[in-house]
Amino acid sequence: MNFEFTPEQEKLRGEVRQFLLKEAPAESLKTRDDVWANVDSFDREFARKVGKKGWIGMTWPKEWGGGGYNYIDRIIVNEEMLLYGAPVMAYWTNDRQMGPAILAHGSEEQKREFLPRMIAGEISMCIGMSEPEAGSDLASVQTRAVEKEDCFIISGQKLWTGGAYFSNYIYLVVRTDPNVPKHRGLSEFIVDLKLPGVTVRPVADFEGHHGFNEVFFDEVRVPKTALVGKKNNGWYQIIGHLDYERAGLERCMSNRRLFLDFQDYCKEEGLFKDPLVRHRVAELEVEFQVARLLCYQVAWVLTEGRVPNIEAALAKAYGEVYMKRVAATITQILGLYGQLMPKSKYVPLMGRVAQNYLFSPSYTLMAGSHEIQRSVLATRGLGLPRG
């Protein structure tokens, strides 16, 4: 057992810090919270710079231009990015999930087409899974792909597609065979969002933010080469990358920058003189350290060459609830000031506290709800019988 980083890893961490101070000065950032999911932190230029440093696709094979690092190295870079509140949104999903999915199931042609551009920070690919009628029950997606002689024709609708408005491609899960049990008739496609018949429409959340989108497919013709992996094998491919989706530090660090800034605020304003405040903030700090270790464990499992199925569900199930507690507690500590929105007179911390509170219900809904994570953990992890 060892909780230490190697000297190379410490050096890497230092390099990321230096890079951030130079390339993403704090005053230039539109937001510093939920940066991996918030459209305000969609920044193509920044993605290119990170790509140039070799920090996208760090664990991917060298032949595609990435590589040379293990999953602990990768999580260190991500930790620094999130800690700083860097504008990582444009490349985050590729690095976490889409790239690994293509590596696992994609054709040589797909790898050639997408991986080098992902690594360079040039493209964004959003996740097309959820639909109006397929939330937690993902396997019941209804968007259809019908195979023709020279193409597939895709029709249907996706929902809660984060970042679709800015993305170049969408990684789709659709039904290719409606006449078999629902898990066995799904396939995955990568679809260019500029194709005729694709419409992206933003969905405003209750903060008035346009992070989510609905994406409509009206008889969109896609080439056969857009199919990822095997036809009707989609469900079994998805399960693999869901583990990657759940596994990262964003599951406990989405509001880390804010929480640290809040701690500084408490120091400056003397709020810590109140033992109740001190106690509650210390308690959250302990909870964060627990969550962080759980995420690092996931990265370690990956370096061991294992799939972090249980560990990832566990880390997410814990971290997401912790982050909600942060949002709830710090608004509470600020009392009446906790409700003040950005640009309001008297607003503390530029309104980020209220903003984060409004975002926080999403933590336990996105990437598989809190209930789904616990069911995965109970059935696959603890071996309890399925209901």
Add this chain to the structure above:
Amino acid sequence: MDFSLNENQEMLKTSARDFLEKECPMNLVREMMSDEKGYSSELWSKMAGLGWMGLPFPVKYGGEAGDFLDLTVLLEEMGRTCLPGPFFSSVVLGGLTLLQAANEEQKEKFLPQVSKGCCILTLALTESSAKYTADSIEVRASPNRGIYEIDGTKLFVPDAHIADFIICAAKSVETIRSEEGITLFIVEGKSPGITCNLLRTMAGDNQCEVIFNKVCVPEENIVGGLNQGWPYIEQMLQKAVVAKCAEMVGGAQKVLELVVDYAKERVQFERPIGSFQAIQHYCADMAIDIEGCRWITYQAAWMLKEGLSCAKEVAMAKAWVSQAYPRVTTQAIQCFGAIATTEDHDMGLYFKRAKASESVLGNEDFHLETVAREAGFA
């Protein structure tokens, strides 16, 4: 980073589990709760035979030269089986204090005996305030022609009724900072003037009131120097806190295993209750709690092993585990239903121990203050 145990630790874990499952069944645990001594001498000798009592001590004192992670692994297994007896008192509280604070002569005298299991130690630290701070020590040690007279009452002293020697932390001088006026004395358990009364505790775990009435102790029984005792206590407490967390992790893990097994078997509404989401999610919550307990504990244990400064990490571990272990036992009983509240059911043993260990060596509030201080909040 490496989250795995090494080969020796895996071996220790497996052999300890096998041994304790065989030698320390739950009926023995239950029997010992009403036993006068509170432990089985037979089991104690067998444990000594395995080298457990000497695990953290150097070979020259009859020990096994294990490191703190090895001890953590062993304690986790002990917590799993609710092992009764003075292992924690003798090896952790007493032994580690002597290892850090005692002079060579004292170490040679006591540690080999502790390693063999022939000498049982304990530490008399807390008093009526039930706090783990130097300020709360009021038991006095007054010099009187080459000897010291100890006067006052210690409370919640574990296993004092069977201890051959009690290490007593006493106030030896009035100082502005009470940390600078504490001296540790090795006192024979049966010295004239000592009265030991067992307290009736929830877990039946042999905590005592120890009254020192002009107990005479020779100067050579001072450990760690006159007025120099508190820093040693602080050092030892860090280890004891993490050691306690390890026991708690083991107990919590066993509770989860028991409840998961039961949920697979128990049928209601024509199906195993483990197929209901309500039960599944309770079990998942327990698993999450326990995994968090494990890594926050092992992180601190590793830092202690490496000799790194880790006041914050230690405090975080106990703050967290103190919350999580009682919560796990409460949820487990909810899954089991009323049967788990009966005297014959094992769950009660864990439920009681979880509550007892929540406050021993500092509860959540106590440790959160340390976290706050270390994080610069105070």
